[in-house]
Amino acid sequence: xxxxxxxxxxxxxxxxxxxxxxxxxxxxxxxxxxxxxxxxxxxxxxxxxxxxxxxxxxxxxxxxxxxxxxxxxxxxxxxxxxxxxxxxxxxxxxxxxxxxxxxxxxxxxxxxxxxxxxxxxxxxxxxxxxxxxxxxxxxxxxxxxxxxxxxxxxxxxxxxxxxxxxxxxxxxxxxxxxxxxxxxxxxxxxxxxxxxxxxxxxxxxxxxxxxxxxxxxxxxxxxxxxxxxxxxxxxxxxxxxxxxxxxxxxxxxxxxxxxxxxxxxxxxxxxxxxxxxxxx
Amino acid sequence: xxxxxxxxxxxxxxxxxxxxxxxxxxxxxxxxxxxxxxxxxxxxxxxxxxxxxxxxxxxxxxxxxxxxxxxxxxxxxxxxxxxxxxxxxxxxxxxxxxxxxxxxxxxxxxxxxxxxxxxxxxxxxxxxxxxxxxxxxxxxxxxxxxxxxxxxxxxxxxxxxxxxxxxxxxxxxxxxxxxxxxxxxxxxxxxxxxxxxxxxxxxxxxxxxxxxxxxxxxxxxxxxxxxxxxxxxxxxxxxxxxxxxxxxxxxxxxxxxxxxxxxxxxxxxxxxxxxxxxxx
Numbered sequence: 001x002x003x004x005x006x007x008x009x010x011x012x013x014x015x016x017x018x019x020x021x022x023x024x025x026x027x028x029x030x031x032x033x034x035x036x037x038x039x040x041x042x043x044x045x046x047x048x049x050x051x052x053x054x055x056x057x058x059x060x061x062x063x064x065x066x067x068x069x070x071x072x073x074x075x076x077x078x079x080x081x082x083x084x085x086x087x088x089x090x091x092x093x094x095x096x097x098x099x100x101x102x103x104x105x106x107x108x109x110x111x112x113x114x115x116x117x118x119x120x121x122x123x124x125x126x127x128x129x130x131x132x133x134x135x136x137x138x139x140x141x142x143x144x145x146x147x148x149x150x151x152x153x154x155x156x157x158x159x160x161x162x163x164x165x166x167x168x169x170x171x172x173x174x175x176x177x178x179x180x181x182x183x184x185x186x187x188x189x190x191x192x193x194x195x196x197x198x199x200x201x202x203x204x205x206x207x208x209x210x211x212x213x214x215x216x217x218x219x220x221x222x223x224x225x226x227x228x229x230x231x232x233x234x235x236x237x238x239x240x241x242x243x244x245x246x247x248x249x250x251x252x253x254x255x256x257x258x259x260x261x262x263x264x265x266x267x268x269x270x271x272x273x274x275x276x277x278x279x280x
Numbered sequence: 281x282x283x284x285x286x287x288x289x290x291x292x293x294x295x296x297x298x299x300x301x302x303x304x305x306x307x308x309x310x311x312x313x314x315x316x317x318x319x320x321x322x323x324x325x326x327x328x329x330x331x332x333x334x335x336x337x338x339x340x341x342x343x344x345x346x347x348x349x350x351x352x353x354x355x356x357x358x359x360x361x362x363x364x365x366x367x368x369x370x371x372x373x374x375x376x377x378x379x380x381x382x383x384x385x386x387x388x389x390x391x392x393x394x395x396x397x398x399x400x401x402x403x404x405x406x407x408x409x410x411x412x413x414x415x416x417x418x419x420x421x422x423x424x425x426x427x428x429x430x431x432x433x434x435x436x437x438x439x440x441x442x443x444x445x446x447x448x449x450x451x452x453x454x455x456x457x458x459x460x461x462x463x464x465x466x467x468x469x470x471x472x473x474x475x476x477x478x479x480x481x482x483x484x485x486x487x488x489x490x491x492x493x494x495x496x497x498x499x500x501x502x503x504x505x506x507x508x509x510x511x512x513x514x515x516x517x518x519x520x521x522x523x524x525x526x527x528x529x530x531x532x533x534x535x536x537x538x539x540x541x542x543x544x545x546x547x548x549x550x551x552x553x554x555x556x557x558x559x560x
Contacts, residue, residue: 005295007295007297010321011321012299012320013298013299013319013320013321014296014297014298014299014321014322015285015287015295015296015297015298016294016295016296016297016506017287017294017295017296017297018293018294018295019292019293019294039293040292040293041290041291041293041294042294058475058508061475061508061509193503195338195341195501195503196503219501220501220509221475221499221500221501221507221508221509221510222508223473223475223476223506223507223508223509224508226296226503226506227501227503228338228341228501228502228503228504229341229500229501229503230501253552256552257551257552257553258551258552258553259551259552260551260552260555262549262550263549263551263552265546265549266545266546266547266548266549267546267549268546269542269543269545269546269547270542271537271538271539271540271543272533272536272537272538272539272540272543273537273538275540
């Protein structure tokens with residue numbers, strides 16, 4: 001029997017592969033190639049343009065750490081904007097907070113949402129039917145440029161800085177988000193792996209610092225990304241995101257596998273090789 | 281041109297691959313197959329029986345976190361025992377502490393040490409010529425069983441629980457180490473990835489708890505191991521390893537890339553999916 005594998009190659013030099021037990025879905029949307037495969041190690045995995053995005057048995061390590069540090073530190077979380085996040089996992093975590101009154105999700109690719117709702121239903125879960133969720137299929141960068149609504153928290157759940165997510169990296173977007181969240185709001189996003197590409201991590205930190213007064217990266221690990229140390233960042237005008245609000249954590253922690261108040265505080269400890277470069 | 285890659289397969293279901301730019305060394309010792317390859321992503325990599333052990337451009341993420349939490353928390357660190365660790369990286373970190381008077385390293389496979397000294401000289405560095413280091417080529421499990429010398433800190437730098445390292449896992453060894461370190465000493469070891477194999481992680485924690493009154497796992501990420509969340513553990517009779525001694529950290533932190541006092545404290549924050557299982 002021939003084994004079937006799917007591999008993601010990092011910059012031509014390293015690869016992470018998963019053994020595939022079945023090919024569940026494949027299509028080419030106007031934006032990208034979308035595949036969902038069943039793997040032996042991690043359950044079903046969403047692959048966009050050949051890059052692993054999220055896996056059933058691993059996604060909470062990413063989504064909980066993307067969403068909850070900002071949501072548990074912000075002054076208010078009544079209005080939340082999610083840019084990207086077509087698998088629904090980030091919206092699901094956002095909507096677990098009872099204080100959230102409205103969550104707008106702006107995803108460029110309707111086909112990703114439809115494929116994930118059909119074949120990865122556990123990731124979006126009850127979010128898709130939550131009346132507080134508004135899903136808009138449009139370009140996230142344009143949305144934040146033209147948006148006049150204010151949000152308490154903006155979460156960028158984009159892919160790598162290539163393909164349809166390319167416009168979701170860099171100063172123009174960050175300036176627009178800074179305007180949307182005002183002085184008190186928070187902006188959370190994944191900021192790649194300083195272990196694999198320290199220069200890219202530092203470039204993103206620099207771009208964020210040009211638009212936000214406070215920029216706090218935090219660290220963890222996601223098996224699917226095979227990245228060693230992975231990072232997210234919370235940026236803000238005035239709010240220090242490093243200390244969670246106990247009542248906010250208490251409202252969600254029973255359902256968390258990877259996030260709690262202790263993990264929140266610990267995640268902001270930067271390894272010295274990162275801290276020294278950030279201090280320059 | 282045909283590209284050359286080397287892959288490590290995890291339990292038949294996942295694989296991590298590195299592009300090889302040259303094959304530096306290969307031999308079969310009485311204990312295992314030893315390979316050293318030059319890779320584009322991580323420099324030279326030591327591979328034992330097909331399993332990635334250590335890489336020039338990544339090894340400090342593992343060795344600093346294996347050695348320094350125990351060394352910076354122990355009451356005394358005059359006498360240190362390293363079991364395994366044939367690449368020399370753990371001995372190098374141990375010997376950076378000026379308080380260490382004697383470091384015994386017990387490695388079963390002389391060929392690993394000779395290959396690493398020849399082809400991975402930066403990993404052992406000055407440790408190999410340090411007069412405080414005594415290298416013994418013998419079975420680590422037998423050494424601790426028969427040893428009557430006391431050590432302040434014992435560090436187990438073994439491979440996975442297969443092959444020549446198999447005897448370095450489990451209760452018999454841990455009982456012997458508990459006797460060697462007494463009530464005040466500390467035992468540090470890698471305890472695999474709870475993200476990949478939570479059952480194995482918990483089995484090791486259980487075996488440690490049968491021999492040690494205090495067992496404190498801590499967490500981080502190592503790119504080469506492609507394991508998502510990786511873990512180490514410090515076990516002891518009475519000493520709480522979670523708070524580092526400031527003078528101990530101050531003596532070594534300038535030379536650290538991955539370890540400092542803040543990382544030390546933060547690393548002991550267990551994710552809830554691990555913490556809940558440990559509390560049962």
